[in-house]
Amino acid sequence: MEHFHYLNGELHCEGVSLRAIADSAGTPTYVYSRATLLENLAAYDRAFASVPHVVCYAMKANSNLGVLASLARAGAGADIVSGGELHRALRAGVPPPKIIFAGVGKTREEMREALKAEILLFNVESESELRALNETAQAMGTRAPVALRVNPDVDPQTHPYISTGLKTAKFGIPMDRAVPVYENAARMPGLAVTGVQMHIGSQLTKTAPFADAVARVAGLVRALRDRGVDIRLLDIGGGVGIRYKDETPPTKDEYARVLLPALRALGVTVLLEPGRSIVGDAGALLTRALYRKESPDKTFVIVDAAMNDLIRPAFYGAYHEIRPVAEAGSSRPAETVDVVGPICESGDFLAKDRALPRVEEGELLAVMSSGAYGFAMASNYNTRPRAAEVLVDGAGYTIVRRRETYEDLVAGESIP
């Protein structure tokens, strides 16, 4: 169900008007629909109901404690990539037996923290990291549960910056090296080798690359079992893409349908690490138009949100739909504009050459599908306080992160 919708001529999130949120929380503000989060999570659970599985939400997409706790209460685990994310996951109430730790550059300190918390799995990406984890676990008198991230060398057909499954990527261990590395790992006394992990990229809009990669990884699982390495967990990485403009990504059901036969045959517990497809369409960035600027060649709408709030357009050339909060009737003329922020960079835009109903100064706009990799990638560039975040639940809402203050911005600095 679509939880951002017009009601009485105003854009609402669930039962709450975005204008009411702007009035109380100000702008720019990220607004999240709790119902959308939970429906997206439930859709994965339903799709994979026929195999033992854990949905470990990839919290790098949106690590707000309110978002995370909502998902955790609904049964989600977490896929973390840093000690900071471990801290957040524990604080939000994610059970450690549902936490998996990914990333190419875990420090020994981060390994110790995660071992102490007794997480489910470390996804290890290199032989050097295996040795470091083995030593760290041994020094603590324990064994680290390990999966190796293998690189199946398939082209996920997505943006190069979020494509990770080709053999030229920095991620994972090449498929043809996997068996000897596993055999070596299985001999390390500080490790308990239990899983295989893959993640070929993000914003995938086709199922074939997932299916190819799982088929290759399934072959590896069998080869490892033949050699006495008992693989019980298969982590199939991030989730499906979402619709930003006119993409037609597979549904969670379609995704499951192409993978389930191979997964069932292996008799493994399946781990999923979806991020974008849990939070992406659950969020919108609410912003106010400050000025119109018309030149002979171009019309600019200057808004109070900027690339520091949402970097995806600048970073990936990403498209986000922009909707006026006050529903545009047919009487409003259309125009083609650039929607830009106040930052001193020409890359500071939210939309280029976009056909929109004429936007007036002072008007509220919603930048849609910005729940994933939105606030999570925000910065303080230009000494701009980061936006507030609001979580809507039915007819009510909570400010789950207050807007930063100028004092927040200089806290921790000193003048010698």
Ligand SMILES: *Cc1c(COP(=O)(O)O)cnc(C)c1O
């Ligand atoms: C980013 C990432 C994910 C999440 O990917 P989405 O496309 O947001 O679902 C999952 N696993 C790993 C290892 C990642 O790096």
